[in-house]
Amino acid sequence: MNQFVLNHGRSPELALFPHILELGMKKNGSIQPNSFPATVAEGLRIYHILEGRFEWYINHQPHVFYPGDVALIMPDIPLSSDNSVLTIGSFIWIQLAVQKLDTGHILPDKWSRLSDSEAAAISKILFVNNLPALSRFNEVCSIIKCIYTELFEMQVAYQTRVNHHIDELLIQVSRKITRQTHSTRDFPQAFTNLEMALRQDLAHQWTVEEMAGLVGMGTTLFTEKVKNFTGFSPINYLINIRISEAIRLLKRADISVTDIALDIGFYSSQHFSTTFKKLTGYRPSEFRKNHLRNI
Amino acid sequence: MNCIITVELGTYGVKVFVYSLDGQVIGSMKGHYPTFHTQPDYSEQDPEQIFITTLYVLKNVLNEYIHPKKHTVASICFCGSMHSVLAVDIKGNPLGNAITWADNRAKKEAQQLRDSPLGKKLYGETGTPIHPMSPLVKIAWLRDHDRERFASTSKFLSIKSYIIHQLTGEYMIDYSIASATGLLNIHTVNWEDDALQYAGITADKLAVVAPISSTAGNLKKAYQQSLRLPADTKILIGSSDGCLATLGDGIIKGEGKASITIEDSGAVRVMGTSVLQDEQMRFFNYLLADNYYISGGPTNNGGNIFEWFTRQFGDFIHQFDMEDSMGQLLEDATNVPTGSDGLLFMPYLLGERAPIWNANAKGAYFGINIKHERKHFIRATIEGILYEIYSIGKTLEEQRPITSLSVNGSFGTIPFCSQLIADIFNKPVQVRPQLHSVSFGAYILSATEMGVYQSLDDTAVKPAEPLHVFTPNEQHHQIYADYFRIFERLSDKLADEFEAISNLQQKYAHSDKSLTHDKP
Numbered sequence: 174m175n176q177f178v179l180n181h182g183r184s185p186e187l188a189l190f191p192h193i194l195e196l197g198m199k200k201n202g203s204i205q206p207n208s209f210p211a212t213v214a215e216g217l218r219i220y221h222i223l224e225g226r227f228e229w230y231i232n233h234q235p236h237v238f239y240p241g242d243v244a245l246i247m248p249d250i251p252l253s254s255d256n257s258v259l260t261i262g263s264f265i266w267i268q269l270a271v272q273k274l275d276t277g278h279i280l281p282d283k284w285s286r287l288s289d290s291e292a293a294a295i296s297k298i299l300f301v302n303n304l305p306a307l308s309r310f311n312e313v314c315s316i317i318k319c320i321y322t323e324l325f326e327m328q329v330a331y332q333t334r335v336n337h338h339i340d341e342l343l344i345q346v347s348r349k350i351t352r353q354t355h356s357t358r359d360f361p362q363a364f365t366n367l368e369m370a371l372r373q374d375l376a377h378q379w380t381v382e383e384m385a386g387l388v389g390m391g392t393t394l395f396t397e398k399v400k401n402f403t404g405f406s407p408i409n410y411l412i413n414i415r416i417s418e419a420i421r422l423l424k425r426a427d428i429s430v431t432d433i434a435l436d437i438g439f440y441s442s443q444h445f446s447t448t449f450k451k452l453t454g455y456r457p458s459e460f461r462k463n464h465l466r467n468i
Numbered sequence: 469m470n471c472i473i474t475v476e477l478g479t480y481g482v483k484v485f486v487y488s489l490d491g492q493v494i495g496s497m498k499g500h501y502p503t504f505h506t507q508p509d510y511s512e513q514d515p516e517q518i519f520i521t522t523l524y525v526l527k528n529v530l531n532e533y534i535h536p537k538k539h540t541v542a543s544i545c546f547c548g549s550m551h552s553v554l555a556v557d558i559k560g561n562p563l564g565n566a567i568t569w570a571d572n573r574a575k576k577e578a579q580q581l582r583d584s585p586l587g588k589k590l591y592g593e594t595g596t597p598i599h600p601m602s603p604l605v606k607i608a609w610l611r612d613h614d615r616e617r618f619a620s621t622s623k624f625l626s627i628k629s630y631i632i633h634q635l636t637g638e639y640m641i642d643y644s645i646a647s648a649t650g651l652l653n654i655h656t657v658n659w660e661d662d663a664l665q666y667a668g669i670t671a672d673k674l675a676v677v678a679p680i681s682s683t684a685g686n687l688k689k690a691y692q693q694s695l696r697l698p699a700d701t702k703i704l705i706g707s708s709d710g711c712l713a714t715l716g717d718g719i720i721k722g723e724g725k726a727s728i729t730i731e732d733s734g735a736v737r738v739m740g741t742s743v744l745q746d747e748q749m750r751f752f753n754y755l756l757a758d759n760y761y762i763s764g765g766p767t768n769n770g771g772n773i774f775e776w777f778t779r780q781f782g783d784f785i786h787q788f789d790m791e792d793s794m795g796q797l798l799e800d801a802t803n804v805p806t807g808s809d810g811l812l813f814m815p816y817l818l819g820e821r822a823p824i825w826n827a828n829a830k831g832a833y834f835g836i837n838i839k840h841e842r843k844h845f846i847r848a849t850i851e852g853i854l855y856e857i858y859s860i861g862k863t864l865e866e867q868r869p870i871t872s873l874s875v876n877g878s879f880g881t882i883p884f885c886s887q888l889i890a891d892i893f894n895k896p897v898q899v900r901p902q903l904h905s906v907s908f909g910a911y912i913l914s915a916t917e918m919g920v921y922q923s924l925d926d927t928a929v930k931p932a933e934p935l936h937v938f939t940p941n942e943q944h945h946q947i948y949a950d951y952f953r954i955f956e957r958l959s960d961k962l963a964d965e966f967e968a969i970s971n972l973q974q975k976y977a978h979s980d981k982s983l984t985h986d987k988p
Contacts, residue, residue: 359779360789368502403500404481404525413499413524417517424561452524454694463690464559 176200179324181270186324189332192284192339195268196321201225201259211253216268217279218246219346221314225262229254231305243307245346247299248273265317269339276300276377281343284336294383298347301370301387307349316342351389360398363388368414375415375437381407415439416452423461430457470542471534472918474910475522477548477628478709479503479568479732482522484529485907489542489920495533496907499525504565509572512565515554518627519634523691530695543702545914547906548628550648550708550754551601555610555621556630563617566627567606574600574609575827581605581666588749590663595647595654595743595753595761599821604650607667621673628706629675636685636703641675643755644708644762652677654743654755680707680757681917704914710764711756712909714739717874717900720760720924724871726864728857728889729905730880734770736822736860737762744867750823751864757924763868765822765860769815770853771879773831776817777849781842798884801847806891807947808844810835812955813852814962820856823863824959828970834958850885851892851948855955858892873897876905886936891944892952899936 178197181187187196194216201208220243227238230253231246238244240262246252248271254260271279278296281287287295307313320338323331355363367388371379384407385395399407415437422433434445434457442457449457471494476483481500488494499521504512526544534541551569556562567573581587582598596602603624610618625633626649629641646652651667651674653660659671678684684703686692692699706712710729714737719725727737738744743753744763753763774794782793816829833848861870873895875886881899890897912927921927 365502404498405500409524410500413517413520417514417520420516420520451694452520452527454690459690 174198174318174321177321190284190324190335192270192282193267193320193335194270195266196317196324198263198265198321199259200263201261204258204261207257209254209259210257211251213249213251214246214268215248216270217248218244218252218266218268219313219317219342220244220246220264220266221310221317223263223265223314225260225264227254227260227262227264234305236306238306239308241309241311243310243313243346243349245305245307245350247303247305248279250305265314267317267320267342281340285340285343286336287340287343290380290382294380294386295343295347297377297383298350298386302350302354304350304354307346307353310349312345312349313342316345347386348389351386355389360388360402364399364402371411371414372418375418376435377438378440379411379438384411411438412448412452416449419445419449419457420453420460423457424464430461433457469537469539470918471539472542472911472914473526473529473534473544474706474907474914475526475544475546475631476709476904476906476910477518477522477546477631478906479549479570482518482525483904483907484522484525485904485911486529486533486539487911487915489915489918491908491911491915494539495529496904497525497529497532503568503570507573509575511568511571513552513568513627515562515566515627515630518566519631522631523695527695530697535696541697541701542918543704543914545704545910546628546632546706547709547712547910548626548631548645548706550626550645550710551603551606552627553603553606553610554625554627554630555617556623556625556633557620558622560622560633562630563620566630568627569601571606572600572827573613574605577605577608577612578602581608582749586662586666590650590660590666591749592745593653593655593660594650594663595755595763596650597749597752597821597825598650599825602648602650604663604667607651607669611668618668623675624669624673625675632684632703632705635687635691637688638684639675640678640682640684640705642678642680642682642705642707643757644680644711646675646677647753647755648708648710649674652755654753654761657755678705680705680913702917704917706910706913707756708754709906710735710737711754711762712907712913713737713876713905714762714909715756715912715924715927716903716905716907716909717876718927719874720927724869725874726764726861726870726872727874727876727905728861728880729877730770730853730857730875730885731877732770732772732775732879733766733768734857734877734880735764735766736857736864737764738864738868738870739763740868744864746867748825750825751867760924764864767856767860768818768821769856771877773815773817773853774850774879777846781845797846798850798882800843801850802884804843804847806944807951808848808851809840810837810951811840811844811848812855812951812958813845813848814955814958815849815852815856816959816966822860824859824963826963826966828966829959829962830966830969832958832962834954851888851951852955853879854885854888854892855948855952857889858952859956859959861893871895875899876903883936883938886938890938890940892948894940894942894945894949896940897938899938901936 181194222238222242232250278300280296323335385392418437431442434442439445472487474485483498485496486494501517501521554566578600587598651663682705684705714727717727719727729735741759744751778794812834814832817831819827820829
C-alpha cells in the first residue's frame with residue numbers, strides 16, 4: 174500500500190462519509206525538521222503503528238509506540254513529538270467525527286448502527302479509562318485497510334460496509350481497552366476500579382451492560398461474578414452505593430432532598446424516597462429530621 | 469422456632485448467618501463493601517456503606533429465612549474486625565471514613581512509642597503490641613495530623629460500635645475489641661490512664677466497655693418496622709472476629725490447644741486464664757470474657773501470598789479464574805517431595821508482625837539450584853507461609869505448651885495445607901469442614917447467653933461436629949525440622965539486609981504512587 178491521505182471536503186472518496194475526517198497512511202523514510210507539528214483535532218484519532226518506534230506526547234504525557242501498537246487520541250487532546258520531528262517508520266490512521274456531550278462523553282453519530290445503549294456503553298468505556306496507548310492491536314490495522322479498500326473500489330453497498338467497519342473499529346477498541354485495563358485473573362481489582370467509576374458518576378443511569386463493558390466481560394458472566402463476589406446483583410450493589418451516599422448528604426442541611434435524589438442517580442425524589450424507605454425504614458425527610466433532632 | 473442471627477462485620481464485607489438453637493445453619497447471606505487506599509499506607513472504609521450493606525443483608529436474610537417460616541429471632545449477635553477507628557461528632561455522624569486495621573499511616577508514631585519505656589509499660593498494661601494497627605497510635609496520629617477532625621470528635625468508635633449505635637443509639641464496645649485498641653487495661657478492664665494520656669483523650673471519648681454478652685438496648689423504631697422485628701429483640705454486642713474464631717473452634721476449655729487461622733493474613737491463638745507477658749512484646753492478649761484471655765501472634769503473610777504467587781505465575785490461559793488456577797498450582801505442589809528439594813521461601817512480602825515484628829522484612833527464595841522447577845517454587849511458597857505460622861506457634865509454645873491444633877480459615881483448611889501444618893508442627897490438626905468459625909463463635913456466645921449451654925466452658929464439646937483429623941508424619945516432620953532451622957536463622961541473619969533493601973526500594977521508588985495498592 175502506498176502513502177495516501179484522504180481528507181473530508183477535499184477527497185471525493187469521502188463524499189458520502191462526512192464522519193470520516195481523515196484517513197491515511199504515512200511512510201517516513203527520513204528525519205526532517207517540523208515534520209510532525211503539534212496538533213489538536215476535533216475528531217477521535219486512531220493511529221496504528223506499522224514500522225519504527227515513535228515517542229509521542231498525548232495530552233503532554235509521553236508514550237512510546239512500537240509496531241502493532243495503537244495510539245488513541247480523544248477529541249481536543251493535543252498530540253506532539255519531541256522537537257516536532259517525525260522519526261523513521263510508518264503508520265496508518267483514521268480520524269472520526271463524533272458527537273461530544275456536555276458530560277465529556279463522545280458518541281457516534283447517525284451513521285452508526287450501534288444501538289443507543291451499546292453506543293452509551295462504548296462511550297462510557299472510552300471516557301472512564303482514557304487509555305491512549307493500546308499495545309499489540311493488529312485488528313485496527315486490518316479494519317482501516319478494509320475501509321481503504323472499500324473506499325477505493327466502491328463496490329456495491331460499500332457505503333454500508335464502510336460504516337459497518339467503523340462500528341467494528343469502535344467495538345474492537347472498547348473491548349481492547351477493557352481487556353488491557355482489567356484481567357480476568359483479578360476480579361477484585363477490576364471490581365474496585367469499576368466501583369471507583371460508579372462513585373465518580375452516581376448521577377449517570379448505569380446499565381448492567383455498561384458496567385460489564387467496563388470490566389471487560391459479558392453481562393451474564395459479569396452478573397454472576399458480582400453476585401458471587403459481593404452477594405448482590407450489580408444493580409442492587411449500585412443502589413447500595415447510592416443510598417450510602419444519600420445518607421451522607423442527608424446529614425448536611427444545605428442540599429434539598431430532590432437534589433440529593435438527582436445527584437445520586439434516582440430519576441425522581443419519589444423513586445428515591447421509596448427505595449430509601451424500603452432499605453432504611455425511614456423516608457429521607459424523616460431521616461433528616463430525626464437525625465438532626467435526636468442523635 | 470427460635471433462631472439466632474449472627475452478623476459478622478469483616479474486612480471485605482458483612483456475613484449474616486441464621487442458626488437454629490442447636491447450632492445448625494439455617495441460612496446465610498453476604499454483602500461486600502470496599503476498602504479505599506487513597507494514599508500509600510492508608511486503608512479506609514465508608515461507614516455509611518457498611519451500615520447500608522448490613523441492613524440490606526440483614527433484611528434479606530429475615531425475608532428469606534425467618535419471616536416466611538414464622539421463626540422468632542431470639543437474638544442478633546455482632547462480631548467485628550479489631551483495631552478500626554471511626555471518629556464521630558456529637559450527633560454520631562461519621563467524620564470521614566473509618567480507618568481499618570490494615571492502615572499503616574501511624575508507622576512512625578508506633579515505632580517511637582514501641583522503642584520508648586512508655587511503650588513497654590503500655591504493652592504490659594494493655595496486652596496489645598504497639599503497632600500502627602492499634603487504635604491507640606491511630607488516635608495519636610489524628611491528634612497530630614488531622615487536628616480539625618480530632619477537635620470535632622465526640623467519640624472514637626470501632627466499626628462494630630458504630631453499627632450498633634446506628635441500630636440502637638447505644639455507644640458500647642465489648643471486652644475484646646476494647647482490649648485490641650491498646651487503650652484498655654487488660655487487668656482492670658478499665659480504660660488505661662497512661663494510654664488515654666498518650667493518645668490525648670479522656671475516657672468519655674470512647675464507648676462504654678461491656679462484657680460480650682451485654683445487650684445494647686432496643687432497635688430504633690424505624691428498624692423494628694422495616695426489619696419487622698419485635699422491640700425486645702436482643703441485640704448482643706458480641707466480640708471480635710479473632711476471639712470468636714477461637715471460641716468457634718472449640719478450644720476454650722483446657723490449656724494446650726491452639727487455633728490457627730489462615731485467611732489472607734493469619735494468626736496462631738491460644739486460650740488461657742492469664743495474660744502472656746513477653747519481654748519482646750511479640751504477643752497480643754485479648755480479653756474474651758472475664759478470665760478468658762485469647763493470646764497469640766498475627767502474621768501479615770498468609771493466603772494473600774499464595775494468591776500473589778498465583779496471580780504472577782498461575783496458568784490463566786487454560787484456567788479461567790483465580791480459584792481454578794490456585795487449584796492447579798496446589799495439585800502441582802503435591803508432586804514435589806517434602807521440603808521442596810531444599811528450596812526455601814521467606815514469605816515476608818508485606819513485612820511481618822509476629823514473631824519478628826519487622827515491617828522492613830522482604831520475601832526471598834533461598835537454596836535455588838539448577839534442578840528446581842516451577843513446581844518446586846509453588847510448594848516452597850506454601851511451605852514458607854506455613855513455616856512462618858510455625859515460628860509463631862513455636863514462640864508461643866515457649867510460654868504455653870501446645871498439644872493439639874485446630875485450623876480454620878480458607879487457606880489453612882485446604883487439606884494439603886492442613887496436612888503440612890500437622891507435619892511441620894508434628895501435632896495432630898483438627899479441621900471442622902464447612903465451619904465458619906467466627907460466626908459459629910458468635911452462635912456459641914448467643915446460645916450460652918440463652919441457656920442452651922451452661923457456660924462457655926461447656927461449649928467446647930458441643931455441638932458435636934464431624935472433625936477431620938490430620939495426623940503428623942514423623943518422617944516429614946524430620947525433614948521440615950531440618951529446613952526450618954535454616955528458615956529461622958535466615959529471618960534473623962537477613963534483618964540488616966532487609967533494612968538495606970527496604971531503604972533502597974524507598975529511595976528508588978517509582979514516582980507514580982497510584983500504582984501501589986494492596987488488595988482491597
